[in-house]
Amino acid sequence: MAAVAERFSAALERDDGAAACEELGAAAISAVEQQEEASCAEAILRLDLPRGAAAGKARVYVRSASVELVGGGATFLNEGPAGWKLSAAGCTPRAPSQPYDCELEG
Amino acid sequence: MRRFLKHNGLSLAFLGLFVAAIVFQAIAGVAAFNDEQDQHGDPHVSFWRYVTSSAFGVAVMENWQSEYLQFTLFMLLTVWLLQRGSPESKELGREGRESDEDQLVGEHARHDSPGWAKVHGFRRRIYENSLLIVMGVIWLGTWFAQSVTGVTEYNSELLDHHEATLSWFEYLGTASFWERTLQNWQSEFLAVGSMAILAVYLRQRGSPESKPVGAAHHETGVEG
Numbered sequence A: 001m002a003a004v005a006e007r008f009s010a011a012l013e014r015d016d017g018a019a020a021c022e023e024l025g026a027a028a029i030s031a032v033e034q035q036e037e038a039s040c041a042e043a044i045l046r047l048d049l050p051r052g053a054a055a056g057k058a059r060v061y062v063r064s065a066s067v068e069l070v071g072g073g074a075t076f077l078n079e080g081p082a083g084w085k086l087s088a089a090g091c092t093p094r095a096p097s098q099p100y101d102c103e104l105e106g
Numbered sequence B: 001m002r003r004f005l006k007h008n009g010l011s012l013a014f015l016g017l018f019v020a021a022i023v024f025q026a027i028a029g030v031a032a033f034n035d036e037q038d039q040h041g042d043p044h045v046s047f048w049r050y051v052t053s054s055a056f057g058v059a060v061m062e063n064w065q066s067e068y069l070q071f072t073l074f075m076l077l078t079v080w081l082l083q084r085g086s087p088e089s090k091e092l093g094r095e096g097r098e099s100d101e102d103q104l105v106g107e108h109a110r111h112d113s114p115g116w117a118k119v120h121g122f123r124r125r126i127y128e129n130s131l132l133i134v135m136g137v138i139w140l141g142t143w144f145a146q147s148v149t150g151v152t153e154y155n156s157e158l159l160d161h162h163e164a165t166l167s168w169f170e171y172l173g174t175a176s177f178w179e180r181t182l183q184n185w186q187s188e189f190l191a192v193g194s195m196a197i198l199a200v201y202l203r204q205r206g207s208p209e210s211k212p213v214g215a216a217h218h219e220t221g222v223e224g
Helices: A002-013 A017-022 A026-036 A040-046 B002-007 B009-040 B047-051 B054-080 B122-128 B130-160 B175-201
Strands: A055-061 A064-069 A074-080 A083-092 A101-105
Touching (some): A002 A083, A017 A040, A026 A101, B047 B054, B122 B130
Antiparallel strands (some): A064 A074
């Protein structure tokens, strides 16, 4: 799942919105399209998300995971029939026991 | 074979009940799990995937640990604590570890006593407490297994809600861990306590867990 997070960030860096959306889960795609009122490939590039970041520490529990990105921020992923997909990106921690504050959240 | 079944009927019956119950628990569990998956829009899991998951593991271990704690505590406390009139208790005045003569150890052992009951020293001390030791080890082992499967399940839910995960040690301090633990403990302690006191006044003819039907309420430590 670290590779998924890196591919997502690398696609954003080269402005390849379609490739970035390939790494998103259905709920995240729907959320970004509703939020930006545009197609995913176009909408995803408008968000303030880390670009070209390398994956750091990954934590996996059952079918849920988080990947910290070098340079800050985190992504959350879920494993489904199509493999690991992002459910949230551009996440920064808030107070303990509070959900992360995410730029993209499905 | 018939003799084997007759001599081991009690343990075989409970083994059969256990196997049936855990199989049906797994069947009901995977159905309930997949209902939740539907609510979250997540795909169903197979039966085999579920029974090898932390969700099933924690559900089984939280029950096993409380059962073995119940037996561990019951054995320990009945050495020193009495309940007047209960068949679950020793007779009044016999609290404590009792004499070697009463316990048939050392020079008081019989020809058919277990080997380590006849010896002295470390081996006999171990054997004298073997039931408590084994029950206690199983309790601690299953409680540890509950904590490991529990933290996996807990962290999976935290990640689903985009929250930071906890270490195993941090999980031991959570309300979730203690709620799971104590909800099981309270029922075990209630069951044993109920049995100890109800058996003072109520009877079940033919069961060694009961006093003889005609035994007086104040008679302690007698079996039916």
